[in-house]
Amino acid sequence: MAKIDKVLMSGNEAMAEAAICAGCRSYFGYPITPQNELLEYMSAHMPNAGGVFIQAESEIAAINMCYGAAAAGMRTMTSSSSPGISLKTEGISYIAGADLPCVVVNVVRGGPGLGNIAPAQGDYFQATKGGGHGDYHMIVLAPSTIPESVELVMLAFELADRYRGPVMVLADGMLGQMMEPVVLPESIDPATLPAKQWAITGARGREANLVTSFYLDPVELNEMDVRREERYREIEKNEVRYEEYKTEDAEVVVAAFGSMARISRTAVRMARSEGIKLGLLRPISVWPFPYEPLRALSRRVGTILTVEMNAGQMVEDVRLAVAERAETPFYGQLGGLVPSPNDILREVKRYAG
Amino acid sequence: MPVSTENMVRVFGRPESLNESAFSYCPGCHHGVVTRMIAQAIDELNIRERTVVIAPVGCSVSMYQWFRCDGTQAAHGRACAIATGIKRVNPDLIVFTYQGDGDLAAIGTAESIHAANRGENITVVFINNQIYGMTGGQMAPTTLLGQWATSCPEGRDGRLAGHPIRFAEMVAQLDAPVYVTRQSLFDQKRLIAAGRAIKKAFRYQVEEKGYSLVEVLTNCPTNWRMGTLEANKHLAEVVVNTFPLGDFVDRG
Numbered sequence: 001m002a003k004i005d006k007v008l009m010s011g012n013e014a015m016a017e018a019a020i021c022a023g024c025r026s027y028f029g030y031p032i033t034p035q036n037e038l039l040e041y042m043s044a045h046m047p048n049a050g051g052v053f054i055q056a057e058s059e060i061a062a063i064n065m066c067y068g069a070a071a072a073g074m075r076t077m078t079s080s081s082s083p084g085i086s087l088k089t090e091g092i093s094y095i096a097g098a099d100l101p102c103v104v105v106n107v108v109r110g111g112p113g114l115g116n117i118a119p120a121q122g123d124y125f126q127a128t129k130g131g132g133h134g135d136y137h138m139i140v141l142a143p144s145t146i147p148e149s150v151e152l153v154m155l156a157f158e159l160a161d162r163y164r165g166p167v168m169v170l171a172d173g174m175l176g177q178m179m180e181p182v183v184l185p186e187s188i189d190p191a192t193l194p195a196k197q198w199a200i201t202g203a204r205g206r207e208a209n210l211v212t213s214f215y216l217d218p219v220e221l222n223e224m225d226v227r228r229e230e231r232y233r234e235i236e237k238n239e240v241r242y243e244e245y246k247t248e249d250a251e252v253v254v255a256a257f258g259s260m261a262r263i264s265r266t267a268v269r270m271a272r273s274e275g276i277k278l279g280l281l282r283p284i285s286v287w288p289f290p291y292e293p294l295r296a297l298s299r300r301v302g303t304i305l306t307v308e309m310n311a312g313q314m315v316e317d318v319r320l321a322v323a324e325r326a327e328t329p330f331y332g333q334l335g336g337l338v339p340s341p342n343d344i345l346r347e348v349k350r351y352a353g
Numbered sequence: 354m355p356v357s358t359e360n361m362v363r364v365f366g367r368p369e370s371l372n373e374s375a376f377s378y379c380p381g382c383h384h385g386v387v388t389r390m391i392a393q394a395i396d397e398l399n400i401r402e403r404t405v406v407i408a409p410v411g412c413s414v415s416m417y418q419w420f421r422c423d424g425t426q427a428a429h430g431r432a433c434a435i436a437t438g439i440k441r442v443n444p445d446l447i448v449f450t451y452q453g454d455g456d457l458a459a460i461g462t463a464e465s466i467h468a469a470n471r472g473e474n475i476t477v478v479f480i481n482n483q484i485y486g487m488t489g490g491q492m493a494p495t496t497l498l499g500q501w502a503t504s505c506p507e508g509r510d511g512r513l514a515g516h517p518i519r520f521a522e523m524v525a526q527l528d529a530p531v532y533v534t535r536q537s538l539f540d541q542k543r544l545i546a547a548g549r550a551i552k553k554a555f556r557y558q559v560e561e562k563g564y565s566l567v568e569v570l571t572n573c574p575t576n577w578r579m580g581t582l583e584a585n586k587h588l589a590e591v592v593v594n595t596f597p598l599g600d601f602v603d604r605g
Binding site: 098 | 372401402403405418420423424425427431434435436437438439440441442446466471
């Protein structure tokens, strides 16, 4: 039955339901604030959908259960928040190395260390630059609203299968905890998904399938790594996603992702009402990063101000894109503090006009 | 004079579940014996096409390449979590892990204990040779007190480095496991018993009874710096005093 009604859900619950809609039938997790509602939702709803739910003994076990389920050909997901994601990075590296599709949700909180449970964006480097050992990337999608979280969780499963690798949905404590009305998507029946010929299903009437990240011979490992790099170049070509808001005539542009982009949008409207020509560029995929759109913008605006809830992480990618063509200041707050539209506008005024 | 094989009866051969690859184990090592016993059990239970090999880190890291079964390779210590993921999403598969003492009882303690505690319907074959083989002979959680290893050059001192972990006994304290046993391979009688234990552990999984652990006391002539016969004698006369043989749980 088509779900057409709007339902009021927290971000955590909505991302869980979106995974089930995407045909995910296995979830493995471990409690950590502020993502607990995702795990709890799965514990209640995954069995009803005929899927597997396990509260694992650790984040490490959970991601390795995902490795197993993905190797067996099932759509699979785990979720956590920053310290838990650190534990998962070992497994994420193996999943990337074994070319397994898997979706990981990170509801980011303040760090480093135990930090706190407030919203933050301090895991940008970890998410976009590898995180674990070895040369690998994850596609990283950063929603800025709950409806978009649903959309991007659905997309994450599709991309994980298409490119055979881990895909991260990079949310934060605000997106996880707040509630918004969402329209749930049409459910995908996992039986209708294309069969994964490489999966571990029992060597019945065929040669054995092997899923591994282990290649002792450097020539062989090089070959596998190069092939994966080629896939990453394809991803960079095809999967860059971003949104521009009022950039057509902008003199200053804010670059922000996730919750921070949502708040920046309000700052743009406030600036416009004061006659300041402010625009917003919002990367939706933070890997692959929208270097080209930023490069294009930098040819016609004087300042691109990066705003983040961290000490300045995405700003490094912005500067890579912009080079010296425009000013690239940074504004951020740490510790789980969330800059307000007024904070951003005050900062913008230093560069406008 | 060439011998004709025409009228001979084949009484022993390579198990069907193994392909033509050569094992990469050292001469005299028990790993090859256990690996072969597993293949024989798979043959006898006729489950090759349903079986999934989860290779560990260490000397058996390439194990999945020797079987004519689907397989994967696990990160250090994580085999039981991977086994859980595979088995839960596809209960028709027969899933086994093969893990050494460092893998199962040090870096993977949590995964190993909790898979047992959930009673996952998997078979865990635990190779206890009291040393880290592949990395060159460092102390294992099962290294005997006083035993020399490259990372305890004065011999293992229980006050500083802990005591040998009796993993089978630990797992036997849990409610869920259906079969927990410790076997060895140092003489003919033990070889036969170990083969039977491995087969039983797989049979219980086929019968959906639940979690089995077969701990096998094995040698490591290379890193023990012993000849094979001496190593087997050491197992029979010394190692069994710390690690008694026998079944601890059999709820089959």
